[in-house]
Amino acid sequence: MPMIVNAQQTSPARTYVDRVLEHWHEDEDAEALVQGAQRLTRGEARRRLFRLGHALRRQGLAPGDGVGLFLANRVDSVLVQLAVHLIGCRVVFLPPEPGPSELAALVEQSRARAVVTDPLFARRAADAAGRSSHAPMLLGLGPCEQRCADLLALAAECPAERPDGVPAPGADEAVTVLYTGGTLGRPKLAAHSHRLYATLVDLAEDDPQESGPTVFPAMDPETDRVLAATLLTHGSGHLTSIQALVTGATLVVLPEFDAGAALAVLREERITATMFVPPMLYALLDHPECEPGALPALRRIVVGGAASSPSRLQQAVEVFGPVLSQGYGQSEALGITAFGAEDLAAKGAERPELWRSCGRAISDVEIEIRGEDSTEALPARQVGEVCVRGETVMLGYYEDPSRTAEALRDGWLRTGDMGYLDAEGYLYLVDRAKDIIVTGSTSDNVYSRVLEDFLLTLPGVRNAAALGVPDEEYGEAVQIFLATAEDTDVDPDTVGAAVTAELGELYTPRRTVLLDRLPTTKVGKVDKKALRAAWTSAER
Incomplete structure (x- = not known):
């Protein structure tokens, strides 16, 4: 039903x-879809x-x-x-x-x-x-x-x-x-629902000067060529392909991401717009063939899907020019904020802190920062949970009314992301209330609750917590903490192999820490802040 x-x-x-x-x-003879030698x-x-x-x-x-x-x-x-x-x-x-x-x-x-x-x-x-x-x-x-x-x-x-x-x-x-x-x-x-797609069509066709910030510029079906480099079955790849298709631009599909292959396609296919998650952008910047002037047709790179390094974003502008846009969304709300390229380059030079922002609300989306279990908006620069309302917000969780009721309250989605708004309405994310670890070469999601549930099924494991810890290559890496039973020998390598077999390589822990017990909050929940602080101190 x-x-x-x-x-x-x-x-x-x-x-x-x-x-x-x-x-x-x-x-009818104009190109619509391209993948290597396949051209439709x-x-x-x-x-x-x-x-x-x-x-x-x-x-x-x-x-x-x-x-x-x-x-x-x-x-x-x-x-x-x-x-x-x-x-x-x-x-x-x-x-x-x-x-x-x-x-x-x-x-x-x-x-x-x-x-x-x-x-x-x-x-x-x-x-x-x-x-x-x-x-x-x-x-x-x-x-x-x-x-x-x-x-x-x-x-x-x-x-x-x-x-x-x-x-x-x-x-x-x-x-x-x-x-x-x-x-x-x-x-x-x-x-x-289809209201999401109607909104995406409007955003793709509206004048950004009138409708508000957007990650993609107005498309010209005669000249624009868009590269889908992220997975088509993820929100980022889906949005990229839809924005190209509804404007009549040629869509070029990249089967797998490799920095050298991506550079070649960007250059040979005269790509004008694309979307990368941060590790992809960083790999591109680090490639020896990536230098100023190498991609003259490119006029927009959208970066999203995970936290980005301000210094790397500025490096990208130095290499590619003022073509960098930022966007923020999630599966529950596929479009929330945007920071257009011209706006980012101009204002970022005047206010360096804006490189940490993910932009302002897109057209017809409202954002409020709220405290825990509060319906009142917090003042500017006060950190709280990011709550959004608008046509890009989901109907709910499919066939799951209880969790829908937790996430959607009076039409507002509680995103689970923590952040604040400045006086001009720019959003800054500071942490995630949801325990999602964003890792891998394509910035995929590792859902810590799924991982923790499985870890608790393993012999000798009494409690478990999974964290995303900083990683130079992938942004975050999976680290797990296990409270083990007395007189039980839990082998980290065996645990890692079991995780890989059941949940896939993306969930494989980079490091496993064995403890007698996990720290807990006053209400008895695992205190991940304490675990993160202890990990940070131990790594210094």
């Missing part, structure tokens, strides 16, 4: 897919999209059904995501980082009727689908070793006309679901 929150009586007259198709019906014109992309829509329908999928997308970065991944929305189904993004148990729980929680998998992930997808009580069908985006139908082959036999008879989505119908952690076996899935 679709989740309904604050139901309204009207539905949007057209979806963002309609906006994409308006461009793809014009100048607008006409080819449109016809392939329609065929994929028919192929999905022929598998019995109907409007409102959930379709899990377990996909790598490739052109067909972009098209199948559009196809799911084209036929009125719900997109469920399945990112690659969860381990077997969490991935299976994600498929189960999302009520996916089908899972479309990249051949690279087919074995894991089959395992997750096999554990689900809903028994979702498995479709491969190409031939797979597992027993699943080849969706591309099926699509090749389908008509190239748009599928008809698709009802308009309800204003508060969940059409896209993103994984945002949770507890082991009980993931949180942020559900969004």
